[in-house]
Amino acid sequence: MTGLALLVLVLGAAIFGPFLAPYDPQAFHPTVRLQGPSAAHWLGTDQFGRDLLSRLLNGAPSTIFFGLGATLLGVGAGSVIGVIAGTAGGWIDSIIMRILDGLLAVPELLFTLLIVTILGGGMGQAMLAVAIAFTPGMARIARSSVLSIRTREYVLAAVARGEPSHYIVLREVLPNAAGPIIVESTIRVAFAIMIGATLGFLGLGAQPPSTEWGLMVAEARQFMFRNAWTVAVPGVAIAMAAMGFNLFGDALRDSLDPRRSH
């Protein structure tokens, strides 16, 4: 329930945020620099006197949709590879899995940094990099899920009936193997948001004057000791978004079990 509430809040901000912002997120207000919350500026202002709430709401779409987009790409690619490995078996499976094992040995963030270095900085490149970094892990989950379903008696019954392979994969295996994949994806969105923020913070993702939350943290970092609000506001927003997706993923896992929902 908490997860869903957080998620609604975060997604609401991502969709309607820019229209709700009380100020122009880029407008300087030199008289009210680095201030705490007040009636005029609910969440305070940054080093240029820009309204933090407006910046936060403006940055929500790029931050959240970055996470969703990167995950969607990664899950898509990973699932296709995993399902192929899981259903084909034999040497195809062995080759795919050994390559993935090699990629999995590299930490995700490091892997992402490597790809960004090759592709160059920017939001699109960063999204692609996170997606590529997610692919091996997702493939592994998809494959193990498919393997556990493939030997169920209803799948064997379909094979014995002489069903075509695409029917077996799409109708018998995938709907039942999708649960773990979907749950893992929602949890991955949280990771993607955090990696995106990290890349923004390191200057490899979104570029100024973007209001992407990671970049906001990076820009406010120097003034952290004069006013902690400037760091805390985007920081807490990132944490809330990540937690929302995480808790939602847990709840989803429970409700996806057909035996639990009557």
Added chain:
Amino acid sequence: MAGKTTSHAAKRPVLEVAGYSLSYETATGPLHALKNIDLRVEHGQTHGLVGESGSGKSSLAWSILRYLPENAVENDGKILLSGESLRDRTLQQILEIRGRRISMVFQDPSTSLNPAMRLGEQLSEVLIRHRGLTPQEALEESEAALDRTGISKPKDMLRRYPHEASGGEKQRVVIATAFACNPELIIFDEPTTALDIITAQQILELFNQLQDETSISALYISHDLGLVSRVADSVSVINAGEIVESGPRGEVFRTPRDSYTKALLDAVPDPTHWLGVAAPPPETPALMTAKAITVEYGRQSRVAQLLAPKPTHVGAQDVSLEVRKGELVGLVGESGSGKSTMAKVLSGLQDFDGAVCFGDRSYARLGEIDRAYRRAVQIVFQHPDASLNPRQRVRQILSRPLKLYDIVPPEQRAERVAELLKKVRLPVEFADRFPHQLSGGEKQRVAIARAFAAEPELVICDEITAALDVSVQASVADLLVSLQNQTGTACLFITHDLNLVRQLAHRICVMQRGRLVDAFARDDAEAADRNPYTRALLKAVPPPASQAV
């Protein structure tokens, strides 16, 4: 009834449960697991508690051991061990009682032993804790205890880990542990259900022998009436949390008063009571012939054999059998005998050497099995929970074969699904249900309907009754026979239940360790020239309860 038994019993009953009720608090309200239970186990006696799954028999065992989940709600009924109430004991006192005064033997020895401890340590741990022996004494005592259970090299066995012992050996160790502290009461919860037929028979003999030697009282919980009739002095029958009948063994089995007990007794397979269809005339041609089928698991390619040779495991060796039109052939064997391997070969799921002939066609390997064969030969699996796709409705499940083999035009499919449901005696409305909304028996009926939807010539039934309760088993067997009568379909009926197969099959084949060791017509089952293994199997099967007394 209480007055009658106390009058001629010199001692107090070892276990007395009186007016005991138990319910579980659930999200949808209280679930009544036990209702007003009265049960007595007299000194030195074995009391059988018989019930189907969900009847509350295991709940009662846990109540006696005082091991209940937090949502359990009890009334103020009594549970007395030799006259002392167990219900007002502290946890500390209960821990002292468990193992020393009451011990328990569970269904599956492979999960009730700690895989990381040697068997000897597990046995002597109990002796050290409850009888205060030194480790050395405990080890000697363990050896003696194991010796009594008929294990050939007890010293060797004590040094082994659970995975180094067979299922029967493990259960012997568990039973030895239970008897080790000379408790007042031992609760046996289906102690032979997870074992093979012949091993189960040996464990039962061991139980009777130890029982005679020690005169420890026992509560023997089982779903199997035939089995209980061979061990118990008195019997209680439990149904939906209520004891419906209770009394001395002979009385309950010979003259059951309650209708549920009667139904349960009637459902026990009786080999002398023929249920099957009329045998096809002797000149009927063979429908399906398996010729010298061999299956090796873990077979490697030539390159892999050179690089890292691994031993292969033979699933079936040179198995030949035939099924004639309209015939029901029984295939019997213990677990690992290769009977399920044969089911997989014949339903086109497993590669093989040899040949499968069907009609006028012959198939020499898995790749040659074609659509026509797959339509003509259908399979029904053991586990009703696993054999239906949980995300498809019954309508979808049943109409799939109709569509795949184009059996009826699309506009008639709904009608045909309804007909199929009627044929397997399910309400037509079940078409809209998901599998998890059906009971085990209902699911198995849907699986049977799916097999018959293809209008097959041969149906392979792989242990289709093994996962079902006795009464459901009987109705599924009956359904199969009536379908055979209507359609003339032949059937290969794979089972470990010899009594059941002798009610249904015209001919019976016996497999042991991957080989076909015996094949005979039903009437020749008792013939003197039967293979020794067949005879051992027949001897090990509990005779129906009514005959045992």
